[in-house]
Amino acid sequence: MSEQLQPQTESDDGLTLELASWAAAATAEQIEPDAEKFARHALLDCIGVALAGAHEEGVKALFATAIGEELTTHGTGATIMGLSARSAAPNAALINGTAAHALDFDDVHFDMPGHPTVAIMPAVLAVAERDGRMLHDVIAAYVVGVEVACAVGRYMTQSHYTQGWHATGTVGAIGAAAAVSHLLGADAETTARAIGLAVSQCGGLKSMFGTACKPMHAGRAAHNGVMSASLAARGFTARTDMLETAQGFAAAFAGARDAAAARAGLGTGVHGVRGILFKYHAACYGTHASIDAMLHVREEHAVDPTEIQKVELVVPEENTRICDIKSPTTGLEAKFSMTQTAAMALSGVATGDINNYSETWCADSNIVSLRERIEVEVDPSEFRPVATARVHMRDGVVFGSFADLGVPETDLARQERRLSEKFRLLACGQLGEMTDAFAQRILEGAADTPVSTVVQGL
Template sequence: MTIENKGAAGASEVAGLSQEVAQFVLATQSADLPDLAVANGKKSILDGLGLALSGSVAKSGELVRRHVADISTPTGAATVIGSDLKVPARFAAFCNGVGIHADDYDDTQLAVAKDRVYGLLTHPTAPALPAALAMGETLNASGADIMLAYHLGVEVECKIAEAINPRHYQEGFHATATCGTFAAASAAGRLMGLDLPTMKRALSIAGSQSAGLRENFGTMTKPFHAGRSSESGVVAAQFASYGWSAAGDILEAPRGFFKAAGGGYDATAIDGKLGAPWTFVEPGVSIKPHPSGSLTHPGMTKMRQLITENNITAKDVRRVRIGTNSNMPNALIHHQPQNELQAKFSMEFCMAILLLEGRAGLTEFTDEAVLRPDVRDMIAKVDFVVDDRAEAAGYHLMTTYIDIELTDGRTISGMADFGKGSPANPMSYAEVADKFLECAQFAQWDSGKANEVVAMVAELEKLPDIHGLMALLRL
């Protein structure tokens, strides 16, 4: 690496990976987005807006609005979705990030390398979209500019998550919290029109705010991670614009993000790979059909299919065996869940509720449902184990084997590598719209307003600004 010059705030500006990321964020134009990336991005944007609505009525939604009130936030220009609040951009990013991730129903990046845990890298929309919306609404940006900023944030977040050593996630960091901060800084910085030295400092400030531990999965602190990463990215871009000093090589430096948080990184996964291909094109982003950890979804998709094809009812079931690779129980850690948040990370609950109800949506993931006697009895019949066949398939797959032992002596079996909503079995825009409307209904949102949002997101790049869109998402 070579020292180029001194930035306006006095920090050394270094030519390297951080500069490459910053240049990508600032130089990319809307015309550079492939049509498939735009189409898939709109599905994730609509999905995120619906989740922010449903998340607004979660207990965490009430608490983040209390937080905003407690700090006596002055009136701002950015909407807290599902409320009547307009607050400064950083706080809207926080509230909406928490809301999108509150039900663990948001989209998921898919891994490429076989040593990385497929479906576990990061939730790309939860940090990137709230930052883009909050800054875009504040700055009166066009729909096209906001959509581009969102795409840039998602791309930076996903490529960083793909590059960092797998140890980062496996030993406890939550990539949505850590890598998501760079997404939000990229989206906000692009909309703010930062120059190259300032954008590099924004990334550096974001890196020093990057935090979040997986031990908190199954609690409100997991969605807190998403909200805080989105807010931190906005704050990073704002402080950089003030002239706040920071390092110029935060990603690749010996004491920078990749080394400190992961012990290193695979340069071939990010160097020259930003937008080549776009993550939304290859390998794709998965949209969830159920409000639970993404690793449950291949098994849940296959379980629903087996139930339907074989007319299985709960009373027919003697025992169920679910076999996966060893990294999946490392995330699905709640084998006897006691509340809805733990149930999202319980393979046993997800299978039990499907066998009992035939579905697993927002209304099934409640504390009351988790503690029902019939649910507890069915959970006890589910064995979640490591399967050598799934282990051999590689961690880049979510291979799940199911064996349902019935009371009549038959065993019904199936296997899946992917779930509904993955690029291998994608949702259409209409199907995502149905999910959005489910979320809106769950939040008791006006159906007319909800349908208008569906139509506006489909034409997002044509909107001169997003004030009308955000008004539909506000009380």
């Protein structure tokens, strides 16, 4: 064992039950208006990416395998979004969670670190729909789940992730179990068993990134959350100290046991839902900061792309290894090209529209001309997801811009506008002219709207 894996100074004794007690005792009144906004935004975004992701090959294979093509099912159960199907809640969570992460276009949280919503929301939604619960039940359970996932992520520290674990599949499952436990009205002891059950069933390694297994890890986490919370509620036996016990989660999954960080701010919302970072561009995450920097320039100065002499784009060195394809020709290559995506953003081509990552835009003469005027430079001292741009106009004017993806949005009206636009692009194929009304219902609908009336038929 390396030094890094030794327990920190603050004892982690009783941590599982502490988190479970907090989750069981959390009340709707504790959820501040900002946190509720974030939860509604996450719900809208989750449905959007799930509807668009449901048609990926891997999701369809998962559906055929888990549900069984030879069977027909009758009864309430839960909706499998985008596939006009229903199943028992665990498999609905499995498939919806996988679909929602299939495009890697869903939100992230640095405390986990990973993708909180695709692990937690599909679990909550499936059980809430099945059990006839309301929108406010989903919001409360989701907020609790994200808070627990963030606390567990801080407890494990970056060590868990850097040693190979895909925290979305592991920490995300624990968050999902806590969320569904809250939804089911579990007490602290039951919630602690649910967390233990989630540890007993969780997994997923980063070495599978680049394959269809990555989104499946999110779906498995959601499935795990439904199973663990439901089994615990039915009295299934499990340890109540599984995070910290000998050969428990921290020990076996390379956690560095920072109990102080886990406890810090639990329940304040600052580390939880209000730390969620949404994605607005359907490309590799490494391209997002430079796209945002370009959009700032375009929005503030209304530049004419043909009048740009050159763009200097300063990014972390890591970016040049993952998304620096200089002459992309396919849609997939475009997603891994900082210059292509930056040129699209400067030219007003929507980077949130998955259809714009195409051979056509890769070959567009104006885009090609502009991307060749973008010079990527490296700041070797920078490791955060940031980009600095200097846009040199032919008339000598220089516009500067900076974007930092690591800072959650404080202008929630702006976040809502951007997410609504993103949802429109993702969901209009399925929802058609109902798209905006659907979004409005999620964003502004009465808290006692039954979940089933929202998701049925998706």
